Amino acid sequence: MSITMPTTFATPVLPDSAPFSPEQRSWLNGFFAGLLSLDGAGVAALTPAEGASLLGGSPAAEDDDAPWHDQTLPIAERMSLAEGKPLPRRMMAAMAQQDCGQCGYVCETYAKALADGAEKRLNLCAPGGKETNRMLKKLAEELGDAPAATAPAVLAGAEAPAEEPRGYSRDAPAPAVFLSRRRLNQESSAKETHHIEFDLSRAGVAYEPGDAFGIYPNNPVALVKSIGRHLGIPLGEPITAQGQTRSLGDWLTHVKALSPAPDALFALLAQEAADAGEKAKLSRMAEGEGADGYDVLAALLAFPHLAPSPYRLIEALDPLAPRLYSISSSPRANPGRVSLTVDVVRYQVDERVRFGVASTFLGARVREGDPVRIYIQKAHAFGLPQDPTTPIIMVGPGTGIAPFRAFLQDRLVTRAKGEAWLFFGHQREASDFFYREELEEFQRKGALTRLSTAWSRDAGPKTYVQDRMREQGADLADWLDRGAHFYICGDATRMAKDVETALADILVAHRGQDEAAARAAIAALKAQGRYQADVY
Incomplete structure (x- = not known):
């Protein structure tokens, strides 16, 4: 059953005397209206910790939802939005990926460590690349004694820092063994994607669905x-x-x-x-x-x-940095093993073919039985709901399916009763339908309730996962009204933004909300941990 909200708010949630600007008050009124529309639980659905975080303990509350840290914006626009803010906030604006964990921090703590001088390495933001490094170097000049521009290499066999548990930090890798690779798409595909497996029995690490796998590759x-x-x-x-x-x-x-x-x-x-x-x-x-x-x-x-x-x-030269991949297996279904879903990157510049360092290492160069240095990057607010009866909606085109394969494996083994809906898409159904047999098996056994697919290069108009969402918007809104958690994994630059826009459109169409209230409802889902993203 859909809950209809008025398109205007006759009675503000916040009094006029509240210490906010008119713009902030308007946004917060819409935000709390969105909370009230989620599942009938209203603001009481927030825990005290969540409420404290929303109203003063997080960058989002402190900085108007940190628009200057939106990874879909160009760095020049992010820096313009952050102009005049304290140095740690401007350093966050220079970082291109929201809390991916590849640097060993989250963005806020990495920026604070740089600004405080506790961290001297300016080049840990791998998604940001050179433009982030240059901006951090420029900002660090404000400190006087600027942090170092390069990081010391992590050496094979080097002793890990005493405070770092081995296998849970980029600075304290553990040994794993490469087991196998198999291609997921057909030879006719324009892509080359592999299912990769490692043996973790020597590594002494544990992981959960939603975690990421860090790996140190070798150059070609x-x-x-x-x-x-x-x-x-x-x-x-x-x-x-x-x-x-x-x-x-x-x-x-x-x-x-x-x-x-x-x-x-x-x-x-x-x-x-x-x-x-x-x-x-x-x-x-x-x-x-x-x-x-x-x-x-x-x-x-x-x-x-x-x-x-x-x-x-x-x-x-810069140190060879590790790469992070979403884990595509559950430890309960695959004890002692971990699997990844990896697109192999090759492209031509002038007369030379260039190679993605880690993707071609995994897709071609590493051999069965080879030792590899790895670590587990614990997820930052990306994982299955604690209540196994909670419905889940998963949007993962291409290799974005990886964590959702892990989710479904886990829900099957634990016999979770909650419904599960997966949106998966790629170029062509005949050549790019990853894990098709497994997904059909999940459906037969009840772990996957609903599967919606989209193929952008098959006959007819191009169709993407966000198009399928809109087509089935009434059902999707109903799932959210029944408390479903919403997950997205994949490209941050376009896909994630398009999916969030589609979700807002669905709330407008099927809840009677205006766009501002729909966006506020999505913000409320995020605050409650019911909208989680693993994007890169």
């Missing part, structure tokens, strides 16, 4: 050899840098990132240049002008007459 051998040939130095040549001696091949394969080319490399080449014009050009590239699209080899080939020493080159 062909790329390492090409750099060695360009330098004219054997890969076995020992190079002492950063307080340790390793072969050049070891540095380039296991320790240093080779894509993208870091600003420090262009700065090093500028120091090597004798021609004033070339020196000026490289100096501008070191500041980000015209440097996009270069990896380390491309930068070296673009200036072949400049030959930095291997020591200086190694010093200029």
